[in-house]
Amino acid sequence: MAPRGPQGLVLQRHGHRGQALLKGGGLSFTLDDVAYLRGGEGTAALADVDALALGDASRVSDIATARARFGDRTAILIETTLLRRKAAAKVPDAHRWLFTSEALEQATAAAVAEHRAERLVGRAVHDVTCSVGTELAALTGRADRVVGSDLDEVRVAMARHNVGGDDPHVLLCRADALAPVTRGTTVVADPARRRGGRRTFDPRDYTPALDELLAVYADRDLVVKCAPGIDFDQVGRLGFAGEIEVTSLGGGVREACLWSPGLTTPGVTRRATILDRDEEITDAAPDDCPVAAPGRWIVDPDGAVVRAGLVRHYGARHGLWQLDPAIAYLSGDELPTGVRGFEVIAEFGLAERTLRQELSARDVGALEILVRGVSVDPDELRTRLRLRGSERLALVITRIGTGGASRAVVYLCRPSR
Known part of the structure; x- marks a missing residue:
C-alpha cells in the first residue's frame, strides 16, 4: 500500500534516477553539517559567529578567532552567517535560515513567492523542486496542504529546518521532480537555470528541462517559475498553452511564471504584475492606445509591462498614448498615480x-x-x-x-x- 502524507495525500513509490549532488559555487554542506547547525550547539555557535564583523578588513582575524573556538566547524559557520546576511533582502527571517550558495542565488524573493502563493490559496500544493524552502514558506498558511521535495537531500534537510519540520500540514521528502510522488496536487516547479556554473537560456536545458516538466504534468495544474527573458514563442512550441505572468519588484523584472490553463482566467495568456504598486494588467484588457506627439510627460513603463507585451494595454488603462507604435515609451498630460515620469x-x-x-x-x-x-x-x-x-x-x-x-x-x- 502506498504511504500516506499529511491530510491523506497519497505518496507513490518511485526510485531515484540519480544521486543528490550539491551544485557548486559555494561551500558544500553535508547532512551532518545541517544536523549540527540545527542543533543547540550549532545554534549557539552561529550566534557567536554572527557577532563577528567578517568584513574585508577583519575577515582573516575573525576566521582565526572562530577557528580557535569551533575548529573544523568554522567553515560552515562562517558560510552560513555570510549567506544569512546576504539573504536578508530576499527572506525576512533569514537570520534563522540555512542555505547553500546556489540555493540562495536562485531563491525567490519573499514578496514574489507570497504573491504566487496567494493564487494558490486553499489548494493542495506540491513544490517538486523545493530546494531550501522559500516557496514552501510562502505556501504555508495559504495552501490547504503542502508537500515539498527535491533530489538534493541536503536541501531537503535545510528546508525542514527553514519551514518548521513539525508542521503537520507540510510534508518533505527526497524525490525526483520528473517522477511524481503525489496525486491530486497542484505542482509548482522552479527549475535550475545554470549548467556547469553558467546560465542557460534554453528552457530545454533547465534542470529539470521545461519540456519534460510539461510532458510529465500534462494532466495536472502546473506552475513553473522561469527566467524573465524566456522566449514566449519557444514556450508555446514546447506545448504550453496557459498564461505567462511577468512579475517585477523593486524596479526590476524578477521572473516569468507559467500558469497552466486550469489556474488562470479564461482568455488571459499574458499578465504583468507590478508588486510595488499592487497593479496587474492582462491581455484581456482594452488596448486602444493611440499614437501621437509627446504631451507634458513621457513614461517608461515598468519592465514587467514591457516584457509581457502589454504596453498598449497599460497605456489604455492610464489614458496615455504611444510616441511610436513600435516603441515602448508612452506619453500623457498627467502621470498615473505613483508612476515616475x-x-x-x-x-x-x-x-x-x-x-x-x-x-x-x-x-x-x-x-x-x-x-x-x-x-x-x-x-x-x-x-x-x-x-x-x-x-x-x-x-x-x-x-x-x-x-x-x-x-x-x-x-x-x-x-x-
Whole structure:
C-alpha cells in the first residue's frame, strides 16, 4: 500500500534516477553539517559567529578567532552567517535560515513567492523542486496542504529546518521532480537555470528541462517559475498553452511564471504584475492606445509591462498614448498615480554638439539617459557630453517612424522624482 502524507495525500513509490549532488559555487554542506547547525550547539555557535564583523578588513582575524573556538566547524559557520546576511533582502527571517550558495542565488524573493502563493490559496500544493524552502514558506498558511521535495537531500534537510519540520500540514521528502510522488496536487516547479556554473537560456536545458516538466504534468495544474527573458514563442512550441505572468519588484523584472490553463482566467495568456504598486494588467484588457506627439510627460513603463507585451494595454488603462507604435515609451498630460515620469522641456535631433551646448547652457551636471530603438550607449554618451554643471535632468532617446521617415529624437526632460 502506498504511504500516506499529511491530510491523506497519497505518496507513490518511485526510485531515484540519480544521486543528490550539491551544485557548486559555494561551500558544500553535508547532512551532518545541517544536523549540527540545527542543533543547540550549532545554534549557539552561529550566534557567536554572527557577532563577528567578517568584513574585508577583519575577515582573516575573525576566521582565526572562530577557528580557535569551533575548529573544523568554522567553515560552515562562517558560510552560513555570510549567506544569512546576504539573504536578508530576499527572506525576512533569514537570520534563522540555512542555505547553500546556489540555493540562495536562485531563491525567490519573499514578496514574489507570497504573491504566487496567494493564487494558490486553499489548494493542495506540491513544490517538486523545493530546494531550501522559500516557496514552501510562502505556501504555508495559504495552501490547504503542502508537500515539498527535491533530489538534493541536503536541501531537503535545510528546508525542514527553514519551514518548521513539525508542521503537520507540510510534508518533505527526497524525490525526483520528473517522477511524481503525489496525486491530486497542484505542482509548482522552479527549475535550475545554470549548467556547469553558467546560465542557460534554453528552457530545454533547465534542470529539470521545461519540456519534460510539461510532458510529465500534462494532466495536472502546473506552475513553473522561469527566467524573465524566456522566449514566449519557444514556450508555446514546447506545448504550453496557459498564461505567462511577468512579475517585477523593486524596479526590476524578477521572473516569468507559467500558469497552466486550469489556474488562470479564461482568455488571459499574458499578465504583468507590478508588486510595488499592487497593479496587474492582462491581455484581456482594452488596448486602444493611440499614437501621437509627446504631451507634458513621457513614461517608461515598468519592465514587467514591457516584457509581457502589454504596453498598449497599460497605456489604455492610464489614458496615455504611444510616441511610436513600435516603441515602448508612452506619453500623457498627467502621470498615473505613483508612476515616475519625465517632464518634456525640449526636443532635439541626435547631434552630440547640439546636446553638449544645450546641456551646458542649462548648467546640467547629472544626466539620466534612457534609450529605446537607437544604438546609443548611455555611459559612453554621458562621458562625451562632458557635464560640468549642478542641475539634474534626463535625456529620453528614441526612434520615431519607420523606413525612410525614421529619425532619432532626443527629449530633454525633468524627472518627476
